[in-house]
Amino acid sequence: MNRNVKRIGVTLLTAIVGGAVAIGAYKILEPNSMSGMSLDQRQKVYFANNPSQITSSTGAIDFTQAAAAVSPGVVHVRTTYSRSMASNGGVSDPFGDMFQDFFGKRQRSAPSQNMPAPMGKGSGVIVTSDGYIMTNNHVVEDAEKIEVILSDKRVLNAKVIGRDKNTDLALIKINATDLPVVKLGNSDNVKVGEWVLAVGYPLTLESTVTAGIVSAKSRQIGILAPEIDRNNYDPNNPPTNSSIESYIQTDAVINKGNSGGALVNANGELIGINSAIASQTGTYEGYGFAIPVNLAKKVMDDFLKYGEVKRGYIGxxxxxxxxxxxxxxxxxxxxxxxxxxxxxxxxxxxxxxxxxxxxxxxxxxxxxxxxxxxxxxxxxxxxxxxxxxxxxxxxxxxxxxxxxxxxxMKLANNGKEVTEVANSLGATFSPLNDAAKKKYGVSNGVLVTSTAPGKVFDMYEIPRGTVITSINGKGVNNNDQVMSALKQNDQMIDLRGVTPDGSTFRVTFPIK
Known part of the structure; x- marks a missing residue:
């Protein structure tokens, strides 16, 4: 009997020692083994050792567990900008005045040398325990100094790992370990009507949690499309639009300073990065927009693996x-x-x-x-x-x-990509039916079905409903003929047509 007890004791002691050695070895090897991992892999390692205890609280409409789990992993991002940039009108803001307050841009009036340097504010989401943080590009763009204020009040300097204007995402890094991490969810599984929480640092407040529902998915609101400066338009280098807008829309209250913060589900899983509001005042009016986390994960992994975003195209x-x-x-x-x-x-x-x-x-x-x-x-x-x-x-x-x-995606046109030229127009077309031809008194043409803000058609005030009868002197009836006509001249584009009120017009502008 004593021999059996002793044998069991030895076996148990061996198992305990073996487990401790394994854990110790993992802890020693962990920093090096993380270097080649994606965000998903890093998170699996983290949550394997820190399992989540959150259960969905939608039945009781109680978000206490989710809020408690997520809030420590959402940080305040504070940025500082040069006085010279402010005196030159401030850093360019592609989102326009409507979104300035929400995005936390500094004031554009030129400060005196005795004034402190202009500052901005936003939020960020810790996604790895060793200090990688998701935020918005516009939160850190052009900043001379980036500071991250953690939930425990520590203030650490951050460096930019990568920025992508086309998605308005950025990855920054602080030198710290054992940080609280927000668990990544799956934005493909998000359902319209489900409860969500927005966590960030709005207005002049500390960490703030608000609740709402998902109002819609795959929203385009046009704030990432490049705008054309009518006074400084360069026809040799027209802006093209490679932006991706497919926002999760929510009615959870978000305001200036929330930008770059977390949108999470009732399980405390990150489903989006809060980025914009639809507002005439710069403060909350009922609609907020977040970048889906699946898109954000891919962009962040590209930064980690390649140092830049690798984007595929259908063509x-x-x-x-x-x-x-x-x-x-x-x-x-x-x-x-x-x-x-x-x-x-x-x-x-x-x-x-x-x-x-x-x-x-x-x-x-x-x-x-x-x-x-x-x-x-x-x-x-x-x-x-x-x-x-x-x-x-x-x-x-x-x-x-x-x-x-x-x-x-490139098509040569005497050294100029015709797809770039077509995209710079910022318009979509459809063939004219017989009734439309009769209405406008034309024998051919394409109907302008949409125009993009900031593109050439918008700049020259060619509205939706206009009929384009010829491009570069060549009659057009469909999109293939539009593309073919754009190839006819590598110096100029000449558009002729009929406006929605029946007036004829001609617009000519140069290209390289």
Missing amino acids: VTFQELNFDNAEQLGTKEIEGLYVNSTVEGGAAAIAGIKKGDIIKKLNDHEITSSASLQEKIGTMRPGDKVTLTVLRDGKMKNFDLTLKGDAG
């Missing part, structure tokens, strides 16, 4: 179908993306997708808007394989594509 131009343009495009479908053209040598063209196809699904995910497609493609890289489901001749067909990089 198509398209427009959203709706009740108004379906008949003009010759289809009864009012949902999906109508393919206007494919880029020669691009992923779509190689796979066999053609003009007139209607994109319905990407990897079995329904695509109902350009934002939803951009979001999904935005989480992928060149070389990734995807399956597009399109409607062609009344039948669904699947096409397997291998995404291309930037080079796969």
